[in-house]
Amino acid sequence: xxxxxxxxxxxxxxxxxxxxxxxxxxxxxxxxxxxxxxxxxxxxxxxxxxxxxxxxxxxxxxxxxxxxxxxxxxxxxxxxxxxxxxxxxxxxxxxxxxxxxxxxxxxxxxxxxxxxxxxxxxxxxxxxxxxxxxxxxxxxxxxxxxxxxxxxxxxxxxxxxxxxxxxxxxxxxxxxxxxxxxxxxxxxxxxxxxxxx
Numbered sequence: 001x002x003x004x005x006x007x008x009x010x011x012x013x014x015x016x017x018x019x020x021x022x023x024x025x026x027x028x029x030x031x032x033x034x035x036x037x038x039x040x041x042x043x044x045x046x047x048x049x050x051x052x053x054x055x056x057x058x059x060x061x062x063x064x065x066x067x068x069x070x071x072x073x074x075x076x077x078x079x080x081x082x083x084x085x086x087x088x089x090x091x092x093x094x095x096x097x098x099x100x101x102x103x104x105x106x107x108x109x110x111x112x113x114x115x116x117x118x119x120x121x122x123x124x125x126x127x128x129x130x131x132x133x134x135x136x137x138x139x140x141x142x143x144x145x146x147x148x149x150x151x152x153x154x155x156x157x158x159x160x161x162x163x164x165x166x167x168x169x170x171x172x173x174x175x176x177x178x179x180x181x182x183x184x185x186x187x188x189x190x191x192x193x194x195x196x197x
Contacts, residue, residue, distance in 0.1 A: 064175055068182035071150050075100045092117055095195040099125040100153035100183045109191050129155050137167045145172040149179050156180030
């Protein structure tokens with residue numbers, strides 16, 4: 001699956017660069033939205049077929065919130081560590097890390113602050129999503145199901161959810177969705193706060 005994802009990315013880059021006209025880009029958002037909705041629809045069917053999943057999640061209780069909390073804290077600290085290595089202001093580096101893979105929003109939110117920072121936020125969060133899609137199968141198999149959620153960040157509820165669903169179980173898929181939802185909600189709250197420091 002990782003190889004298929006990687007090949008798809010490079011095939012898309014080649015197709016976009018060499019063959020497709022520039023006006024084709026106006027339709028890509030619609031195609032992506034339709035494809036993503038179809039994937040999530042089938043993931044939902046798979047979750048719905050597992051009758052005991054919701055009772056299992058209910059027994060986990062508030063422990064389930066530790067996953068998105070760890071993802072948020074880890075994303076911010078990872079950004080700050082990257083800032084130290086690259087000699088960046090820690091608030092800017094932490095803000096980029098707090099994007100949690102949501103490259104469209106994080107890059108737009110910092111665009112008013114700095115164009116360069118916006119480009120960096122976009123690239124780092126896109127790269128995080130691509131790496132997550134490639135690593136989920138490996139992490140799920142060799143490290144653990146919950147750990148495979150953590151590398152996805154906010155994308156665990158959308159683009160990464162089909163991959164998580166394929167390589168883990170239904171219970172982990174629900175945890176991934178909840179974790180991705182909480183991470184997604186946290187980005188527009190936390191990012192501007194960090195950027196002010």
